[in-house]
Amino acid sequence: MNVPILLVATDSIKWKGVDGIISDFSVAGAYEAMRPRAHVVSWFHVIWFSQCIPRHPFVAWLLMMEKLKTHDKMMAWEIHNQTLLCPLCKGCSDSHSHLFFECNFSRAVWDKARPYMNIQIHSYNWSHISNCLADGAVNSARVVVSKLMFAAMVYFLRQERNCRLFKGKSRTKDRLFDDIYSSVRLKLMTIHFKESRQVRELKIVWRLA
Numbered sequence: 437m438n439v440p441i442l443l444v445a446t447d448s449i450k451w452k453g454v455d456g457i458i459s460d461f462s463v464a465g466a467y468e469a470m471r472p473r474a475h476v477v478s479w480f481h482v483i484w485f486s487q488c489i490p491r492h493p494f495v496a497w498l499l500m501m502e503k504l505k506t507h508d509k510m511m512a513w514e515i516h517n518q519t520l521l522c523p524l525c526k527g528c529s530d531s532h533s534h535l536f537f538e539c540n541f542s543r544a545v546w547d548k549a550r551p552y553m554n555i556q557i558h559s560y561n562w563s564h565i566s567n568c569l570a571d572g573a574v575n576s577a578r579v580v581v582s583k584l585m586f587a588a589m590v591y592f593l594r595q596e597r598n599c600r601l602f603k604g605k606s607r608t609k610d611r612l613f614d615d616i617y618s619s620v621r622l623k624l625m626t627i628h629f630k631e632s633r634q635v636r637e638l639k640i641v642w643r644l645a
């Protein structure tokens with residue numbers, strides 16, 4: 437196209453959006469217009485919520501998308517001649533479902549966490565737990581605490597796996613649960629919930645009263 441020669445006017449950059457509206461250009465606006473989009477999934481609010489502990493949801497999201505580099509994924513890298521054992525139980529190779537839900541070590545930590553989750557967990561698998569969490573009122577204190585606990589569980593179980601695998605350091609299930617509890621309790625100290633009987637009960641359980 438012929439570039440117009442501006443003699444009396446100042447040039448400026450404009451952005452024409454998908455809706456045809458022309459506005460001032462910004463990188464944020466351009467990214468928003470071009471980024472890939474998908475349908476909002478039912479578990480969106482389970483992972484991403486304003487009171488979350490910033491470094492935790494990303495690992496839970498990777499778990500949901502099955503993108504963590506667990507042994508079942510590494511098999512595709514043609515390392516069949518190596519024995520890969522779950523660093524937590526040393527019973528079999530790990531996978532997303534094994535590492536976070538089926539492993540004996542992980543289940544023992546879940547058993548300790550369950551009284552603090554405020555939801556009825558009948559079986560340890562991602563879809564059941566995320567459904568339980570997605571069913572609750574998004575901002576109720578009980579649901580926020582449950583979601584914080586869930587994300588912390590996933591984060592610390594993965595951290596423990598990697599510490600054992602790459603650093604040769606390990607924690608007992610009790611010590612690991614203490615770290616999870618402390619992490620969530622520290623966050624709860626910064627959140628202001630509207631006063632209610634439910635909140636008063638939570639404060640007692642979490643030693644915030």
Ligand SMILES: [Zn+2]
Pocket residue numbers: 522523524525526527528530534535539540541
């Ligand atoms: Zn295991």
